[in-house]
Amino acid sequence: MDSGSPSVSPGEVQHHVQRTPLWTLKATQFLGAAALACFSRYVTVYYNDIGLSRTQIGILQCLSPFASFAGQLFWGALTDRLGDYKRTLVGTQLCGTVFIFFYMLPVVKKSFVLVVMVTVMWNFLLSTAGPLIDALCLTVLAEWDGIEGYGDQRLWCAVGWGGMALLAGQLIDMWGLNFIFIGFALIQTANICICVIWLPQPKARSREAVDAWSAAGNSAPPSLLSFDVLWFLTNLIQYGVAMSLIESFLFVYLIQDFQGTPNVLLGASTAVMCAFEIPVFKYVGRLWKDSNSSLTSVLLFSQVILALRCVLYTILPKQHPWLVLLVEPLHGICFAAMWCAAVEYGQRLAPRGGVARMQALVNGLYYQVSMGTGSIAWGALVEPDSLGFERSFLWDAVFVVVWSLIWQAGLFATARYRRTHHICTAGASARDVPLTSAAFRGAAEPQAADDPVQADWLPSCARPSAVAGPS
Numbered sequence: 001m002d003s004g005s006p007s008v009s010p011g012e013v014q015h016h017v018q019r020t021p022l023w024t025l026k027a028t029q030f031l032g033a034a035a036l037a038c039f040s041r042y043v044t045v046y047y048n049d050i051g052l053s054r055t056q057i058g059i060l061q062c063l064s065p066f067a068s069f070a071g072q073l074f075w076g077a078l079t080d081r082l083g084d085y086k087r088t089l090v091g092t093q094l095c096g097t098v099f100i101f102f103y104m105l106p107v108v109k110k111s112f113v114l115v116v117m118v119t120v121m122w123n124f125l126l127s128t129a130g131p132l133i134d135a136l137c138l139t140v141l142a143e144w145d146g147i148e149g150y151g152d153q154r155l156w157c158a159v160g161w162g163g164m165a166l167l168a169g170q171l172i173d174m175w176g177l178n179f180i181f182i183g184f185a186l187i188q189t190a191n192i193c194i195c196v197i198w199l200p201q202p203k204a205r206s207r208e209a210v211d212a213w214s215a216a217g218n219s220a221p222p223s224l225l226s227f228d229v230l231w232f233l234t235n236l237i238q239y240g241v242a243m244s245l246i247e248s249f250l251f252v253y254l255i256q257d258f259q260g261t262p263n264v265l266l267g268a269s270t271a272v273m274c275a276f277e278i279p280v281f282k283y284v285g286r287l288w289k290d291s292n293s294s295l296t297s298v299l300l301f302s303q304v305i306l307a308l309r310c311v312l313y314t315i316l317p318k319q320h321p322w323l324v325l326l327v328e329p330l331h332g333i334c335f336a337a338m339w340c341a342a343v344e345y346g347q348r349l350a351p352r353g354g355v356a357r358m359q360a361l362v363n364g365l366y367y368q369v370s371m372g373t374g375s376i377a378w379g380a381l382v383e384p385d386s387l388g389f390e391r392s393f394l395w396d397a398v399f400v401v402v403w404s405l406i407w408q409a410g411l412f413a414t415a416r417y418r419r420t421h422h423i424c425t426a427g428a429s430a431r432d433v434p435l436t437s438a439a440f441r442g443a444a445e446p447q448a449a450d451d452p453v454q455a456d457w458l459p460s461c462a463r464p465s466a467v468a469g470p471s
Contacts, residue, residue: 022153028191029153029156029160030159030160031187032157032191034187037164038179038183038187042177047060049177050109051109062372063119068127069364069368071092071124071128072360072364074124075128076132076357076359076361083353085135085356086195092127093126093128093129096122097126097185099121100184130363131359131360131362132359134154134362134363135355137150138347138359140200141153150344152282154343155278161274162270162273168180169267171183224358226349231410232345234407235403235407238370239302239366239370240371241373243374244378245393247375248379249379249389250324252382254321258316259318259319259321260321261321265324272331273335276328276336277335279332280333280337284298284337284340284341285340285344288341296411298341299341300408304404307396307398307404309330309331310400314390314393343359346362347359378392
């Protein structure tokens with residue numbers, strides 16, 4: 001053995017070998033988004049191609065988010081119970097991909113009931129793509145001690161979605177509508193192979209963390225029904241309802257209320273939004289890691305920018321639709337900054353072993369519940385005989401500002417109540433543990449509490465060093 005070689009302890013080697021490569025997180029984000037952009041954006045075109053009526057297409061589009069939300073809650077709870085991301089993610093993605101190909105069977109094409117069944121099943125199964133991958137990212141990043149953040153992984157979702165959104169239309173023109181199935185299957189195959197080979201194996205659960213929590217005088221770990229969690233999720237729903245006006249009706253607004261809006265502008269608008277998401281995803285995490293900005297401040301700033309964005313849409317000159325591209329960069333803050341802060345906030349508020357369930361709630365309440373509810377409400381309000389587009393955007397801005405004040409008042413009142421009554425939050429005084437403290441951070445697989453490095457999800461009074469001195 002070379003005497004000049006640096007000595008490495010077996011523990012260090014084992015820790016290094018067990019860490020999941022970070023490129024796998026980026027690959028799953030990229031490939032998952034690209035696959036959905038290839039298929040889900042054009043599935044309504046396929047519905048029309050097999051002869052479904054507008055009413056039938058509307059029914060399918062209404063059922064899809066409900067099936068997806070139910071799937072997210074189910075698979076999130078199952079993953080937290082099993083402590084296994086890999087088998088759940090691989091199994092659901094594989095089965096969901098198979099169900100999508102049932103659309104091509106002649107017997108399915110001729111029966112609307114079978115089309116409904118296929119639609120519900122693939123949405124239920126493929127719903128794991130969002131929350132489980134986000135929860136997996138948070139778990140794996142903890143192994144790397146902050147070398148990269150969640151945004152460094154999530155930005156590849158914007159690259160995959162934006163890139164495939166631009167390419168898929170051209171490829172469909174070249175290869176026909178069946179390309180949405182072929183392209184989806186090829187991308188999913190690569191994604192599943194990466195998951196099978198490189199995703200981490202499940203870890204055995206440990207009860208020491210729970211024992212330390214109880215020893216600190218806590219009756220139970222933080223709950224998904226706590227006020228902090230419910231107030232956070234309520235704010236997320238309100239934000240999703242406000243954003244749904246833009247997500248669902250901006251293109252319709254540009255086509256109907258502006259003069260000579262070309263279709264290429266719609267694609268360019270999507271590309272600009274995705275392009276400005278990337279740097280925000282990359283660097284926004286530094287606000288709460290390096291500059292100690294609170295997550296609630298980032299969420300509040302995103303809400304203010306959303307209100308500004310709605311107002312700017314109303315003052316665009318109708319004869320110059322291309323000017324909308326000057327407003328779309330704000331999407332980087334309205335979505336990317338908000339989403340990174342929401343995922344991090346959800347992780348910190350998640351109960352022990354509840355990260356997957358929390359991310360299922362974050363994804364499902366934002367994308368399915370609030371977007372679906374908001375689309376129905378705004379769809380009625382943007383009608384010419386109702387508010388119309390301009391007044392709807394203005395009322396949306398007012399709605400965001402008023403709710404932001406209510407939300408901040410709730411946070412202030414809660415913090416003041418805790419300080420006044422000296423309530424222990426997560427096992428420590430509220431003066432010592434702010435709402436966005438790492439003490440709230442959950443973990444899908446909590447580490448042993450006797451490890452002072454790995455047990456930082458516990459409040460300071462529950463950590464071993466707070467009870468016994470260093471060995």
